[in-house]
Amino acid sequence: MSDILIQVNQLTKTYNNKNSVSDANFSIRKGDIFGLIGKNGAGKSTLLKMIAGFIHPTAGDIRLFNHDVDSNHTYFERIGVLIEQPGLYPYYSGYRNLELIAISYGLKDKETHINKVLSQVGLEKDKDVKVKNYSMGMKQRLGIALALLGNPDILILDESINGLDPEGIVDIRHLIMELNKSGMTIIIASHILEELSKIATRYAVINQGEILEILSRDELLETCEERIELEVDDIKQVLPVLEQYLDVQTYKVMDSKSVHIFDTHVEVQQVIKLLSKNELSIHSITKHKQSLEQYFLERTGVESVGVSND
Numbered sequence: 001m002s003d004i005l006i007q008v009n010q011l012t013k014t015y016n017n018k019n020s021v022s023d024a025n026f027s028i029r030k031g032d033i034f035g036l037i038g039k040n041g042a043g044k045s046t047l048l049k050m051i052a053g054f055i056h057p058t059a060g061d062i063r064l065f066n067h068d069v070d071s072n073h074t075y076f077e078r079i080g081v082l083i084e085q086p087g088l089y090p091y092y093s094g095y096r097n098l099e100l101i102a103i104s105y106g107l108k109d110k111e112t113h114i115n116k117v118l119s120q121v122g123l124e125k126d127k128d129v130k131v132k133n134y135s136m137g138m139k140q141r142l143g144i145a146l147a148l149l150g151n152p153d154i155l156i157l158d159e160s161i162n163g164l165d166p167e168g169i170v171d172i173r174h175l176i177m178e179l180n181k182s183g184m185t186i187i188i189a190s191h192i193l194e195e196l197s198k199i200a201t202r203y204a205v206i207n208q209g210e211i212l213e214i215l216s217r218d219e220l221l222e223t224c225e226e227r228i229e230l231e232v233d234d235i236k237q238v239l240p241v242l243e244q245y246l247d248v249q250t251y252k253v254m255d256s257k258s259v260h261i262f263d264t265h266v267e268v269q270q271v272i273k274l275l276s277k278n279e280l281s282i283h284s285i286t287k288h289k290q291s292l293e294q295y296f297l298e299r300t301g302v303e304s305v306g307v308s309n310d
């Protein structure tokens with residue numbers, strides 16, 4: 001059986017003759033933490049709302065769990081959704097908030113379900129506290145608990161760290177990773193690169209309603225990998241010299257005149273010296289190091305700070 005849980009084909013949503021999402025094509029596999037990155041207004045929420053079944057596409061189709069959802073909307077019930085701020089009753093406790101939703105879902109054995117999600121999000125001991133006394137982070141965790149109530153296979157989180165302090169951000173990040181470890185497939189949209197760069201296993205870059213790129217975490221890191229880009233007359237003459245004298249081993253020949261060298265022990269100055277000594281001319285040589293930050297900024301205009309890969 002295919003491990004593709006969501007497949008969108010040529011998905012488009014038009015408002016007032018303008019495409020909020022244009023011709024999106026991608027799939028989400030079981031176990032993915034699928035990060036949707038794009039600046040404000042890029043079309044993230046519109047795309048997620050279509051996947052969640054909140055709004056109808058203008059064109060294109062969505063397959064959920066290998067089924068065409070036009071013909072069976074019950075598949076949407078297997079998706080838990082938190083879009084921006086959760087709708088909570090401030091004068092009720094966290095438990096009561098969950099209970100009201102559990103009743104509206106018609107869940108049997110409410111208490112077991114509620115206790116399970118409270119434990120998943122780490123709110124057991126605060127379950128009887130009124131929500132008005134919760135911190136932003138606790139409210140967000142309760143929002144995630146609400147989304148988990150129907151025991152979904154997929155969790156959609158849209159801008160889930162907006163307004164949180166650094167500690168709250170770390171909490172939500174750990175929670176997302178724990179849920180993923182326990183088998184949950186997660187789609188998370190954000191305009192904050194830092195949020196996604198630490199957890200997503202695959203990325204979709206969206207700009208002005210268009211999916212520009214889908215890439216795995218490894219592909220992303222490879223794109224941003226440190227390398228020397230070298231252009232010469234004839235790469236066939238140059239490579240043996242580099243291999244012999246500079247122990248160059250990890251490289252990618254781009255065409256007959258250029259090569260990317262990934263060995264980190266090799267310095268630009270060493271290459272220049274060696275090739276000139278062997279009378280091999282260099283057309284250009286540059287050290288390339290594109291940060292994740294630059295990478296996204298170039299594509300989407302998304303700005304963020306303090307990206308790390310830990």
Ligand SMILES: Nc1ncnc2c1ncn2[C@@H]1O[C@H](COP(=O)(O)OP(=O)(O)OP(=O)(O)O)[C@@H](O)[C@H]1O
Nearest residue numbers: 015020038039040041042043044045046047159191
């Ligand atoms: N119901 C609607 N009616 C008209 N235009 C809409 C509607 N919903 C979204 N749009 C427009 O679609 C575009 C994409 O909006 P969307 O909310 O999907 O972006 P986003 O990437 O989620 O941004 P943000 O992070 O600010 O929510 C925007 O230009 C927005 O104004």
